[in-house]
Amino acid sequence: MNELNGKGNAEKTSLPLDNVQAIQEEMDRHAVDMIMATSKLYMESLEVKTCRPNWRSYLQSSMITQEDFNFITAYETVKGEEKRAFLENNKLQCARTFVSLMSNISKDQTVRCVLTMIDDMIQEDRSRVEMFISYARKEKQSVWTPFLALLTRADGFVINQVSLIITKMACCGVDLMDGADLTYFLTWLKDRLRTPGNEYIHTTARCLQMLLRIEEYRFAFVNIDGISTILSTFAGRANFQLQYQLIFCIWCLTFSPDIAEKMHRLGVISTIAEVVSETSKEKVIRIALATLRNLLEKPEDASIARENAIQMVQCKITKTLDLLMSKTVDDQEFTEDMEFLADRLQSSVQDLSSFDEYLTEVKSGRLQWSPVHKSEKFWKENTQRFNEKNFEVLKILIKVLEVGNDPLILCVAAHDLGEYVRHYPRGKTVIEQLNGKTMVMRLLTHEDPNVRYHALLSVQKIMVHNWEYLGKQLEKENQENKQKLTAPNRSKPLEANTATETKM
Template sequence: MEFIAIYLWTVLETRAIYVARHVVYRYLLTDARISFTNAKSSELILKQWVKRSLQMDKDKMGKDKNEKDKPQQESLVKILRRRSTRIRWKDDQSSSDDSDDEMEENFSRDFPESEDSALSLTMADSTIKSIISLPDEKIDMLAATSVLQQQATEIRNQRVNWQSYLQSQMISQEDYSFIVAFDNADAQAREKLLKDNRNQAAKTFLNLLGHVSKDQTIQYILIMIDDMLQEDRKRVEIFHEHCAKKKESVWGPFLNLLNRPDGFIVNMTSRIIAKIACWSQDLMDKSDLQFYLAWLKDQLKQNNNEYMQSVARCLQMMLRIDEYRFAFVSVDGISTLIDVLQGRVNFQVQYQLIFCLWVLTFNPLLAEKMNKFNVIPILADILSDSVKEKVTRIILAVFRNLIETPEDSQVSKEHCIAMVQCKVLKQLSILEQRKLDDEDIVADIEFLNEKLQASVQDLSSFDEYATEVKSGRLEWSPVHKSAKFWRENAGRLNEKNYELLRILIHLLETSKDPLVLSVASFDIGEYVRHYPRGKHVIEQLGGKQLVMQLLGHEDPNVRYEALLAVQKLMVHNWEYLGRQLEKEQTQGTKPTTSTASLSVKS
């Protein structure tokens, strides 16, 4: 329903759509929910709404109609924008791999504006029917058109009165002459104008951004700059050349706009910054780059950010540049991507953020560190729930890179084990049973199956255990309950400066999952039972206190496992004392001072 509402509002400007606006307006205000699973019944409901709205509004369409409808129309725009990222329509919000601009071009070509101001209700019904009956790929294309692009389409039609700025002396005659000529030119004329006035173009645009304060005008100027760059990527050098002559930073005027309160302005500015940073021969300065990437990261964290797709699109562009990847990691970017993916986001945003992870994995150093952020478990969960082919494809591509890209074969092996641990083999089996036309998906499934099956054959019980602990997703797998495993491997938990023990203790401190807490408590108890100095090590690492705190946990299973672990920590002293006494009695000697002292302490 949402994409129909946006389409009707932004594309068609007709009498029949006036009625449809009222229909959609009532839908949004009452927070109705309609499933479009059954297209015919949904179409019938929508037609009934239109007819009912016609009857209800029949007496309200007199000569004062425009004045009465204006506040309602403005309210509808606000509601549409506010809810554009919250409403979930049945077919989700996946998209094709095209850029936002290509999406918009296809959108306009497939659904051109009507010039007939007397469009009948029959045509409105036909339009609704044509949208509902669209194939999945067209629906995906509509959904991928971001809020930023939808608003840009509206703003383009609101021409600026440049004469008023000249008369008020807010802009110079030189800037006025250029901007009027540029604004009224077609693509061919713009090309000639820019070729003859490269420096003036950058000078005028930057002057206008610096001297004009009205939001609507700033929006219009930014759209002009964005369209200019989109027509020809090489035009980004216009700004670099101008700023180099003046010995000024090209980033300053644009970065300042990121502090504006208007959502459209900051996100369109962000889009322009990304294009200049990625399409120019000169890389972005380190300090400016850190500021911009930190800004993008903060935008991702915002709840209900209606411009999330545009933010993700900027990141997709930036992370194609290897130098920018390390800068993004340095501002804790990977953790932010994972946090957002763990939340409830639509399929379009899922795809875009996983795309960001994918381009990061082309760098060997980053690919080796990736699973420290729990990337594999998170993506495995998304893969198991995914119904969109493009999301599946990009996840499999990430998994393949995590195996192929690392230069250390041991890291690749660990990634394979992690995927096995996260039930990726099962998902590959399910995917193989589908009829997939995408050659990339088929090839990646074959590659991953081969690598994961090979890793399973070489997988030792300790490798399986270590991978499970590192994933942070503990469950009652066979190794935990195997006495043979603990007898043979308890000492190996001391490897790499007690790495696995530290992870177990960290889970006791931070995890909210009763299952994880139960298994971690059990493992610490088994380590103490089978490793002679286990009690001392656990105390030194702060594990004993955390286990004892779990004795008061609300979950009975956690309390039970914590109690057993505490018993093992205490009984360990008695077992040691018993062995000492037995040894001394066999030798026929008196108990030593140390043994007596230990008895008193126990």
């Protein structure tokens, strides 16, 4: 994917007010679910809070300074308004002590306690992230370095708790996280999403939900192929809560038109359509439909919005909408999204040509035996269009043969290349120049018998130079055979003429 660029590095980009409100309202609507989204981390943090480290032993062994000891023991005793005043009067010391403790102590249980205190402190007042930023500036250090360093620890609670702290700091601070630090952190989150057996996967998704509200972070995430990772996570162990969180992330991404215009190539629509068709959870359906609506509204290129609509029709979203609209729904916004989608998709169906449908299917990468593939009428009427935009469709089909692994998709792609050659006079030359013949022949040894069969048929079509000439020759031979059967005696001159014709 080509790199996408945000609109600045120093300050957060201001989004249109309606976009900000939409995202905030959606998060507020499911605020209780956010605890569920981090339930394992939350439950473990409650246990951590019941234990207090023996700070004096750390002081006596010179692992912490007297200043750090004085601050942390005092901090543990203050509550409520007294705590607020204490922090207000000790901002730099607070940041210095917490950074020192989490950087210099190796015992996991103690680091857990320190991180839990930091998270609680920021959760009470998000502006407190500025204490760490101010301290880092004073020390001429990166505010992110001590926190990012903890992501390499082995303790599951530690790495996930610090990831949540980093996220809150990146979202609530005046300055953006950027450059190598941002790439490193987003890549870490992306890798955690696809880590088998990640018991804290809801916390990982929660971090992305928060980060992707900010436009610059969206572009950075897309540039590391984050969308594909989200989509692959659906194919694993995604329960309804995780489904909601992942679709929420995609929904946030669709508020950036440049990103929304890239999604039609990645399988976003088909993945969401599959989730909607299988789930009964209203909040999942609701966020899914809001995402689909954005994919029709946000792209500035009308042709892409139209392709998205066609993909939705192909993925049977209209049938799902009919079923949903037959039920009673109290949520007005939910109803508006359903009605909007139904109207737009109905309009798309009315002016949908067979080639439009075919093109959208090819670009989605999810080929299947839809009627157009075996329609003689389709191939006769549309073969020339395969040459448009510098053979765009043919290049996609050949790429599918090169990198694809789904037997059904390989069968359809091989079949279509053969049909192109059969119906276009220069098809053999074009396919060879695009390296399509080589890709098809590779499939002759594929492990799947159906793939081998369709590859063989396609190769046979490619090897024939002129289908029109072959057709006439076959017709001529049939006529001659009939004449031989009906005429028992032939004169010598006639036989000579026939022989001459055969040689021709």
